[in-house]
Amino acid sequence: MSVNRRTLVMASAATLATVSSPLVRAQAPIVVKFSHVVANDTPKGKGSEFFAKRAGELTGGKVKVEVYANSTLYKDKEEMEALQLGAVQLLAPSLAKFGPIGVKEFEVFDLPYIFDSYEELHKVTTGEAGKALLAKLEPKGIRGLAYWDNGFKSFSANRPLKAPADYKGLKMRIQSSKVLDAQMRALGAIPQVMAFSEVYQALQTGVVDGTENPISNLYTQKMHEVQKHLSLTNHGYLGYAVITNKKFWDELPADVRGQLEQAMKEATEYANKIAKEENDDALAKVKAAGKTEVYTPSAAERLELKKALIKVHAQMESRIGKETIQAFYKTTGFDPTKL
Numbered sequence: 448m449s450v451n452r453r454t455l456v457m458a459s460a461a462t463l464a465t466v467s468s469p470l471v472r473a474q475a476p477i478v479v480k481f482s483h484v485v486a487n488d489t490p491k492g493k494g495s496e497f498f499a500k501r502a503g504e505l506t507g508g509k510v511k512v513e514v515y516a517n518s519t520l521y522k523d524k525e526e527m528e529a530l531q532l533g534a535v536q537l538l539a540p541s542l543a544k545f546g547p548i549g550v551k552e553f554e555v556f557d558l559p560y561i562f563d564s565y566e567e568l569h570k571v572t573t574g575e576a577g578k579a580l581l582a583k584l585e586p587k588g589i590r591g592l593a594y595w596d597n598g599f600k601s602f603s604a605n606r607p608l609k610a611p612a613d614y615k616g617l618k619m620r621i622q623s624s625k626v627l628d629a630q631m632r633a634l635g636a637i638p639q640v641m642a643f644s645e646v647y648q649a650l651q652t653g654v655v656d657g658t659e660n661p662i663s664n665l666y667t668q669k670m671h672e673v674q675k676h677l678s679l680t681n682h683g684y685l686g687y688a689v690i691t692n693k694k695f696w697d698e699l700p701a702d703v704r705g706q707l708e709q710a711m712k713e714a715t716e717y718a719n720k721i722a723k724e725e726n727d728d729a730l731a732k733v734k735a736a737g738k739t740e741v742y743t744p745s746a747a748e749r750l751e752l753k754k755a756l757i758k759v760h761a762q763m764e765s766r767i768g769k770e771t772i773q774a775f776y777k778t779t780g781f782d783p784t785k786l
């Protein structure tokens with residue numbers, strides 16, 4: 448047999464073996480664990496389920512995304528560690544939770560009133576300023592894949608919250624962000640960092656008096672059942688960075704990585720499309736439940752709250768970095784001197 452023919456026969460035999468090998472046919476899919484802390488029925492919960500479905504479809508079953516919602520796998524702090532160790536492959540922590548891993552610049556998103564609308568927010572998340580922030584995750588072994596929206600936060604407590612003086616002395620649960628700490632102190636409140644999974648119980652037992660969240664989070668964690676007053680302040684933004692373990696992502700077969708990038712693109716469009724609606728729906732449900740008095744501040748009350756909180760921008764400049772803050776101002780047109 449000539450060398451060429453022998454090579455061909457061997458190659459065909461190898462191909463045949465590959466095609467029919469039970470080992471190959473039964474090849475296990477790549478499992479991607481996606482852990483998060485909110486309920487399924489939220490913008491992030493729905494976005495992650497959408498991604499899981501599209502990832503399976505686009506990879507033809509080569510990838511199986513397992514979503515673990517509601518802190519069932521990890522709580523806030525543990526999930527970051529688990530991602531860096533490679534125990535979980537995808538997370539979507541809120542932008543307020545990157546300080547503890549040393550990327551303090553993300554706290555720019557927590558500055559009170561930094562965005563007036565989703566349109567302003569999207570100028571950042573789809574532009575250079577947003578990209579520059581995601582790039583800061585790389586030295587931590589993390590790849591930023593996308594920004595997902597949630598919404599604008601409102602304050603809640605067991606007393607009416609109309610004037611800044613109403614917040615004085617209240618123990619308010621916050622996420623692990625120094626900007627949020629400064630925000631609560633600016634109101635004379637006492638901030639308490641706490642994992643999201645513990646908030647309901649802490650409110651119920653009086654460990655804390657109040658909190659802030661977009662309404663979809665408040666409603667799906669039943670916080671409205673243990674908060675008598677909700678003031679629709681919309682004083683700040685809460686959203687997410689979808690992140691993966693950089694090494695895991697880089698080592699994926701190129702075709703699979705491309706398919707997952709496509710699934711992420713579609714999931715991002717979907718999550719960002721439904722976010723406002725989910726929050727509007729949640730507000731309607733809080734009102735219908737009738738357990739919380741929902742207050743809409745007047746224009747004068749809004750202005751008073753803004754005046755009390757805007758100083759947090761200057762206070763936090765050295766922590767976040769002037770360059771990052773200025774890049775955001777420039778992108779959205781925000782002017783902290785104009786109230």
Ligand code: LMR
Pocket residue numbers: 484485540541597622642643660664
């Ligand atoms: C919170 O801790 O209040 C939020 O970050 C939860 C979330 O992921 O939306």
